[in-house]
Each structure stands twice: as structure tokens, then as C-alpha cells.
Ligand SMILES: Nc1ncnc2c1ncn2[C@@H]1O[C@H](COP(=O)(O)OP(=O)(O)O)[C@@H](O)[C@H]1O
């Protein structure tokens with residue numbers, strides 16, 4: 001549905017171009033939940049912005065192409081035109097629920113405002129859809145008449161998800177939608193998201209540094225490292241049989257209930273975009289690195305049928 005074809009994208013800054021997304025190819029499939037994972041600063045938000053065409057704040061596509069195509073492939077829309085289809089094809093759940101809602105408006109009129117898209121809206125039908133969405137999100141009916149400051153953080157985040165979903169988009173994109181919330185509320189929100197997605201059959205792209213979240217809801221997971229795609233495949237393959245040493249490190253760092261052994265993290269930090277290591281970008285932190293890794297910055301290769309991963313040592317690692 002959304003195709004990212006060998007894209008280099010980034011920001012022009014006084015000290016040079018930050019290629020926050022570098023030669024990345026992937027697709028978002030109709031009706032799937034795609035998780036985007038990776039440490040902070042790896043380019044997750046930038047990739048998400050490309051997927052819904054938010055080319056603002058200096059973000060530019062330097063080469064390659066991002067486009068949407070309808071399921072029968074007859075109609076395509078280029079990334080630069082995605083914005084015209086916000087609320088219709090693409091809906092976005094912003095990160096900060098307090099700053100995203102208008103503090104001076106009650107919830108219902110804010111929802112009515114969203115996605116009127118130039119057509120004369122059928123107000124009665126819209127009101128009914130809002131009421132239905134609120135119920136699906138386990139929000140009390142009176143929520144509609146409240147102001148944002150009268151809601152808890154979790155309720156506000158659910159309102160934002162409702163806002164994104166009630167207009168019936170083809171894809172809902174969410175950037176760390178639960179990061180600021182406690183785990184119980186997180187779980188509730190994820191369940192809400194999945195329930196709405198099941199009912200409406202839209203795709204979801206969800207960015208999170210939290211692999212546990214992806215394990216709970218994603219069909220497929222893409223792992224970014226330093227602007228490059230390290231690995232992408234089914235959530236089961238990527239999270240339970242990671243092929244890329246970076247994914248392996250992230251998975252090993254996850255806490256497991258009842259297992260008191262110290263977790264094995266990944267030493268060091270992601271590299272600076274202005275001073276990328278030669279060859280594989282993960283090499284300085286990689287426990288499988290060999291001399292040859294300094295000579296290639298590998299592209300993802302098919303691996304075991306259900307994923308692709310960008311590492312020259314894949315075959316040996318899982319042999
Ligand atoms: N508006 C911007 N201008 C310049 N650099 C930016 C901007 N936004 C993000 N970056 C840089 O792009 C890189 C990737 O950032 P981002 O996509 O936000 O990563 P993530 O979401 O994984 O934390 C970082 O090095 C970040 O500093």
C-alpha cells in the first residue's frame with residue numbers, strides 16, 4: 001500500500017546533511033500492523049514522517065521514492081501529495097497528547113473538526129461515528145463534553161487514537177503512542193488500537209523503541225540502526241529468531257519475568273550521523289564483527305524466507 005523504494009532522506013543543517021533515513025526500502029501492506037523499532041536517534045520518526053508525507057521541519061527526500069498505491073494498483077500518490085489525503089488515507093496519532101489537542105475546545109467539536117476534507121459533512125452521521133469510536137475506546141460518553149485538561153494522560157491518548165481512527169483511514173501511523181504512560185494504561189491503549197484496527201481493517205504503523213510493545217501487537221517488525229534498515233520480517237521471526245546482531249542485542253536486553261540473570265545489553269551508543277563508521281555502521285558495537293565488515297555497508301538480503309537482514313555474517317550466525 002505504501003512503498004518506500006531505496007530512499008535517502010534527511011535534514012539540511014549548518015554542519016551538513018543528516019541522512020536520517022539512508023537507502024531504505026520497505027512496504028506497508030494493506031491491513032497489517034507494522035512495528036518500527038530501534039534505539040533513540042536511529043531514524044524511526046523520520047521514516048514515519050515519510051510514510052505519511054510530513055515533509056516539514058527541513059525534511060527532504062534526497063533520492064528514491066515514497067508512494068502510495070491502491071490495492072488494485074491503478075492509482076498512485078506521491079509522498080509530496082500525501083498531505084492532501086490526511087484523514088482520508090493517512091491518519092496520524094501524535095506523540096504529545098497534551099500539545100496535540102486544543103486546550104480551549106471540548107473533545108467532541110475537535111473530533112468533528114478533523115477530516116471534514118472540503119466535503120459538506122453529514123453531522124448526524126459524524127456524531128454517531130464519534131460516539132461509537134468513544135465506546136470502542138472504553139471512554140465514558142461524557143468524555144466528549146470535557147476539555148483536554150479534564151482527562152487523564154491515558155484518556156487523552158485514547159482520544160487521539162479515536163481521532164485518528166474514526167475518519168476511517170487506510171492507515172493509522174503512531175509515533176511512540178504509549179511511551180509517557182504507565183504499563184497498565186499502555187496495555188489498554190494497545191488493546192484499543194488493535195480492536196479498532198480489527199473492526200476497520202486499516203493498517204497501522206507504530207514506532208516504538210520498546211520491543212515488548214511490538215511483540216504484543218505487530219504482524220511485522222522493521223529494525224532501524226543509524227538510519228539504515230537492519231532487519232525486517234514477521235514479528236515472530238524478528239523477535240524470536242533475530243538474524244541481525246543488532247536485533248539480537250535488543251532482544252537480549254529485554255527483561256524476562258522470573259529470570260534474574262543480568263541482561264546482556266549492547267555496549268556503546270549509536271554513531272553520530274556526521275561521523276559514520278566505515279563499512280557496516282553497527283560494526284563498532286557488534287560482537288560478530290570481522291575484518292570484512294569494515295569494507296561493506298550491507299543492504300538487507302533475504303534470509304530464511306520470512307525476513308531480510310543487512311549483515312554479511314547472517315548465514316554463519318544462524319547456521
Ligand atoms: N528537524 C531536524 N533537523 C535536523 N536533524 C534532525 C531533525 N529531526 C531529527 N533529526 C536527526 O535525525 C536523526 C534521526 O532522528 P529521528 O528520526 O527523530 O530518530 P528516532 O525517532 O529513532 O529517535 C537524529 O540524529 C536526529 O538528531
Ligand SMILES: [Mg+2]
Pocket residue numbers: 044045046175
Ligand atoms: Mg522518534
